Amino acid sequence: MEEAIADLFEKLNLNDPSWQKYFSQITESSSLESIVWASWLLGLANCLQQRFAPAKQLIEQELSRRAQLPTSWTNCPHCGTRLHSKGMRDRQIQTLVGIVHWQRRVGRCPNGCKGSQVIPLDIALEIRSYQQTSLELVRLGCLLAIFVPFETVTVIIERFIGIKLNAQTIWSWVQFWGFQGMSHLQEEMAKLASGKEPTREIISSTLTEMPLVIGADGVMVPMRPHNGFPHGSIKWREVKVGILVRLGHHLNRKGREIVRLHQRRLVAVLGDIDALQSRLMLEALRQQWQKAKTVVWSA
């Protein structure tokens, strides 16, 4: 049996010495869990080195194709002279399928103005100058961090995707995108205060027919006594929570009517009822509450 597995290893070209430990674990473990787990990790390691290669190649080729297209240079923000290409420069970024590399044109003011460097392809790709990780991976890390501590996020990502990250990295993503999200919300609230409504979500006519329920409540949440420091005893503070949901009806197999919630939207704020009220209004406008046939308020 072991020979059969060894043959399979050879056939799949799994001769990397670091994979030997998986081979031993697969042939020596007693439990099914351990056998499956070793095979899974082996598959992942193999994916990162070989199976994702076509995906990586595809991304790199597409980025190189775009980098070769003619660039229309903007003018220097300081002196107004048209920027010039300084040639191709290397770029790499960590993605869901491993690290991808490409080259793209960098432009600068011919008069040498400070801060005039521009990289049009980076701008088009929506990546920032010092960004080391592509957003699909950042998004996954931030989503997991909603539910589990940063250290655990790194364990989950490594186990299921095979990419090693450190907890500090996840923390910095959450900080950065958390602040981005908050400033976006502040902007939208300021606009609403000056009479400009937010962009509405597309609500189907089926949803418009359903009653819209808007509810609010408060929950006590344990917080650190001083922002950014773990010392001192826990302080309980109230978080106001609002929910907007459409009530649908559905007949089960026995013909009994069951209520189903659709288009669930949550709003939460560490603050008083006034802070919640403006956020709830913003979300209600996004959900087109005026078009709902019935609106139920529950608090």
Ligand SMILES: [Zn+2]
């Ligand atoms: Zn200039």
